[in-house]
Amino acid sequence: MTQGICEILWLRKLLLGLGFKPKDTMKLFCDNKLARDIADNPVQHDRTKHVEVDRHFIKEKLEKKIVSIPFVESEGQLADVLTHAVCSRKFGNSLDKLGMCDIYAPT
Known part of the structure; x- marks a missing residue:
C-alpha cells in the first residue's frame, strides 16, 4: 500500500x-x-x-x-490479471474492462 x-x-x-x-x-x-x-x-x-x-x-x-x-472485492481487482495467474474467463473479462484488445483476433 x-x-x-x-x-x-x-x-x-x-x-x-x-x-x-x-x-x-x-x-x-x-x-x-x-x-x-x-x-x-x-x-x-x-x-x-x-x-x-x-x-x-x-x-x-x-x-x-x-x-x-x-x-x-478481489473479483473486481483489475490489476490481478497483470500480476497473478487467472482463469481464461477472468482474463478476458479483465482485458475488456481495461479496454485492451487482442491484436491477433480475427476482425
Missing part, C-alpha cells in the same frame, strides 16, 4: 507540473480489509510493529485527503 501511495504522489506531482490540478482525492483501490483497518486504526498493536513507519505515512496522506483507499 505504501508503494502504491508513493506512485500516486509521483503521478500527482507530475500532473501538477503539467498544469492539471486534481479536484478530488486520488484513489488507491485495495482488496485487503486488514491493511485498510491497520491504516485507519490509531492504536498500535504488537503484531504491527514492523509496519509502524508505513502506517504513519499512509495515515498522514489519508488525513490530508490526498489519497483515499476504497475497498474493492
Whole structure:
C-alpha cells in the first residue's frame, strides 16, 4: 500500500507540473480489509510493529485527503490479471474492462 501511495504522489506531482490540478482525492483501490483497518486504526498493536513507519505515512496522506483507499472485492481487482495467474474467463473479462484488445483476433 505504501508503494502504491508513493506512485500516486509521483503521478500527482507530475500532473501538477503539467498544469492539471486534481479536484478530488486520488484513489488507491485495495482488496485487503486488514491493511485498510491497520491504516485507519490509531492504536498500535504488537503484531504491527514492523509496519509502524508505513502506517504513519499512509495515515498522514489519508488525513490530508490526498489519497483515499476504497475497498474493492478481489473479483473486481483489475490489476490481478497483470500480476497473478487467472482463469481464461477472468482474463478476458479483465482485458475488456481495461479496454485492451487482442491484436491477433480475427476482425
